[in-house]
Amino acid sequence: MAKIEHDVVGIGNAIVDIIGRCKNDFLIKHNLDKGHMMLVDADRVSLLYKEMGPAVEISGGSAANTMVGIASLGGRSAFIGKVSDDEFGTIFRHDIRAAGVAFETPSSAGGAPTARSLILVTPDGQRTMNTFLGVSPELSPRDVDPKLIEASRIVYLEGYLFDRPDAQAAFRQAADMAERAGREVALTLSDGFCVERHRLEFLELIRHRVDILFANETEITALYSAATFEEAARQAKADAKVAVLTRSAKGSVIFKGDKAVSVPAAPIRQVIDTTGAGDLYAAGFLYGYTNGKSLDVCGHLGSLAAGEIISHIGARPETSLAALAAARGF
Amino acid sequence: MAKIEHDVVGIGNAIVDIIGRCKNDFLIKHNLDKGHMMLVDADRVSLLYKEMGPAVEISGGSAANTMVGIASLGGRSAFIGKVSDDEFGTIFRHDIRAAGVAFETPSSAGGAPTARSLILVTPDGQRTMNTFLGVSPELSPRDVDPKLIEASRIVYLEGYLFDRPDAQAAFRQAADMAERAGREVALTLSDGFCVERHRLEFLELIRHRVDILFANETEITALYSAATFEEAARQAKADAKVAVLTRSAKGSVIFKGDKAVSVPAAPIRQVIDTTGAGDLYAAGFLYGYTNGKSLDVCGHLGSLAAGEIISHIGARPETSLAALAAARGF
Numbered sequence: 001m002a003k004i005e006h007d008v009v010g011i012g013n014a015i016v017d018i019i020g021r022c023k024n025d026f027l028i029k030h031n032l033d034k035g036h037m038m039l040v041d042a043d044r045v046s047l048l049y050k051e052m053g054p055a056v057e058i059s060g061g062s063a064a065n066t067m068v069g070i071a072s073l074g075g076r077s078a079f080i081g082k083v084s085d086d087e088f089g090t091i092f093r094h095d096i097r098a099a100g101v102a103f104e105t106p107s108s109a110g111g112a113p114t115a116r117s118l119i120l121v122t123p124d125g126q127r128t129m130n131t132f133l134g135v136s137p138e139l140s141p142r143d144v145d146p147k148l149i150e151a152s153r154i155v156y157l158e159g160y161l162f163d164r165p166d167a168q169a170a171f172r173q174a175a176d177m178a179e180r181a182g183r184e185v186a187l188t189l190s191d192g193f194c195v196e197r198h199r200l201e202f203l204e205l206i207r208h209r210v211d212i213l214f215a216n217e218t219e220i221t222a223l224y225s226a227a228t229f230e231e232a233a234r235q236a237k238a239d240a241k242v243a244v245l246t247r248s249a250k251g252s253v254i255f256k257g258d259k260a261v262s263v264p265a266a267p268i269r270q271v272i273d274t275t276g277a278g279d280l281y282a283a284g285f286l287y288g289y290t291n292g293k294s295l296d297v298c299g300h301l302g303s304l305a306a307g308e309i310i311s312h313i314g315a316r317p318e319t320s321l322a323a324l325a326a327a328r329g330f
Numbered sequence: 331m332a333k334i335e336h337d338v339v340g341i342g343n344a345i346v347d348i349i350g351r352c353k354n355d356f357l358i359k360h361n362l363d364k365g366h367m368m369l370v371d372a373d374r375v376s377l378l379y380k381e382m383g384p385a386v387e388i389s390g391g392s393a394a395n396t397m398v399g400i401a402s403l404g405g406r407s408a409f410i411g412k413v414s415d416d417e418f419g420t421i422f423r424h425d426i427r428a429a430g431v432a433f434e435t436p437s438s439a440g441g442a443p444t445a446r447s448l449i450l451v452t453p454d455g456q457r458t459m460n461t462f463l464g465v466s467p468e469l470s471p472r473d474v475d476p477k478l479i480e481a482s483r484i485v486y487l488e489g490y491l492f493d494r495p496d497a498q499a500a501f502r503q504a505a506d507m508a509e510r511a512g513r514e515v516a517l518t519l520s521d522g523f524c525v526e527r528h529r530l531e532f533l534e535l536i537r538h539r540v541d542i543l544f545a546n547e548t549e550i551t552a553l554y555s556a557a558t559f560e561e562a563a564r565q566a567k568a569d570a571k572v573a574v575l576t577r578s579a580k581g582s583v584i585f586k587g588d589k590a591v592s593v594p595a596a597p598i599r600q601v602i603d604t605t606g607a608g609d610l611y612a613a614g615f616l617y618g619y620t621n622g623k624s625l626d627v628c629g630h631l632g633s634l635a636a637g638e639i640i641s642h643i644g645a646r647p648e649t650s651l652a653a654l655a656a657a658r659g660f
Binding site: 020021049050052053054055056057058059068086087088091094095096098099313314316318 | 350351379380382383384385386387388389398416417418421424425426428429643644646648
């Protein structure tokens with residue numbers, strides 16, 4: 001059996017975020033669904049960029065953010081995702097490696113550009129994302145290095161990848177490899193709309209291949225077409241080995257077999273930008289989980305990492321999460 | 331005489347900042363002079379980028395930051411500077427226009443890339459800049475639109491431009507045009523090293539062409555090879571029509587003829603990143619000046635704008651300076 005070199009390897013879209021503030025009117029004018037991720041084409045991304053206010057560019061991508069969070073907590077993480085050999089690709093590669101995450105997926109040359117997401121942050125701190133995937137869905141099964149999967153305790157998969165067939169194949173292949181190597185598979189549902197686009201595929205995966213499921217309130221109710229969170233949670237508890245359900249300010253609830261653990265959100269002075277809240281919660285949880293902590297501690301580490309990320313612009317930590325966790329006694 | 335359309339037109343390097351945190355050790359290891367701007371070539375910028383930690387990308391450039399600050403205060407500003415037709419050029423153009431600054435200088439195609447500055451922020455909030463000028467010095471006299479100069483109350487020139495002959499020519503041409511059109515010329519000395527490289531040229535300009543001089547303590551003492559700030563200030567007072575001297579936490583002092591006005595720095599909870607402090611002070615001062623305010627009010631507006639910029643990462647305001655100024659009774 002391969003030697004464990006990483007706590008978690010994440011597979012997802014490699015994205016640079018372009019983050020700006022806007023009023024609610026802007027979302028209405030451009031018919032944007034607040035709090036959601038929408039896929040947009042090159043023309044639409046150009047139009048929205050032209051219309052939006054000044055922005056900052058910060059590396060992002062859901063699973064990538066999670067891997068950076070794990071590294072910031074002191075864990076060993078790796079990432080698989082596709083960038084192009086352009087300036088945004090250079091930024092993405094630099095930032096994830098500089099954060100301590102192993103990232104060796106080759107860049108694509110001369111084709112579609114590196115993915116970017118226009119993220120509009122409203123005064124309430126909510127983020128609405130418009131993602132141009134560019135080269136990202138060109139991630140293919142041959143980009144999934146079996147040695148990397150076998151050398152990682154957990155393979156963490158981002159639901160967003162389900163939006164493109166080739167990336168979906170890479171995703172399934174990674175889950176198969178992990179299973180054969182005796183590793184665990186974690187999945188995040190990513191977005192309510194994304195869940196609606198791929199409900200049956202996700203259900204099949206959760207029932208038969210996934211060990212740890214991450215979802216927020218919107219996603220889990222979409223998955224089960226449930227009327228209430230409680231109803232969806234009951235079904236998730238039955239379907240998933242471990243179900244980790246996040247509820248923004250209401251904290252999170254974790255189910256494993258008969259166990260149910262409730263964890264509060266971390267207290268925050270002011271919510272500046274919720275981009276990456278779910279990603280960083282997953283980072284804290286998985287760091288605790290791969291270090292043998294109780295579900296309660298895993299949840300608290302998730303809350304702590306999410307709390308840091310929503311207190312500033314961008315989905316990458318601005319301070320050492322390990323130092324933050326130590327200061328809180330974890 | 332041309333109609334006034336802009337309060338201020340700025341001429342400077344068009345730069346995207348790449349900002350990351352580092353320990354003091356990093357500066358020592360790479361032989362970087364803390365608090366200064368160093369010009370670096372393509373190889374050096376690649377090496378430093380590889381070695382530095384995760385970063386964020388935010389539009390910058392000294393005079394450009396000042397023009398954005400003026401617009402944020404409700405003033406009318408324009409900018410002249412050179413970008414390439416690459417991704418960083420797109421970012422720069424978007425951000426300055428989205429901030430409300432007129433910017434029509436054509437992009438350069440297929441040559442050197444858009445300028446970038448690797449900015450290393452130490453735990454004390456000080457910034458150390460490593461600038462790769464790329465296409466920026468290709469700004470030439472033909473990029474200086476006479477109509478734009480004539481339609482602006484003040485032409486604001488960035489000392490950094492003196493580092494390249496062609497840009498220096500554009501700079502002098504703009505000053506000539508402004509003089510002929512009866513407009514005022516403002517100059518910022520930009521950096522202590524920059525002053526040492528061009529001492530005599532700067533002195534000649536200040537004595538004969540400049541109406542408003544901006545400098546910090548390091549720059550003004552370098553200009554006069556003075557032993558103390560007081561000695562340098564005495565000479566600046568004699569040479570410049572209006573001398574605006576900033577002293578970080580010690581506030582600023584403004585000389586005009588026999589008048590001397592001292593203004594305190596704005597109170598700040600925590601200094602996060604001093605990038606752009608001088609640029610935004612100049613923005614506040616010039617906004618007040620072009621709106622006929624007293625030197626004291628001009629200085630307070632400078633302190634207010636500088637205070638906003640050092641309370642977060644990056645040299646572009648994160649909030650409306652007009653709203654901030656209104657809240658403080660200006």
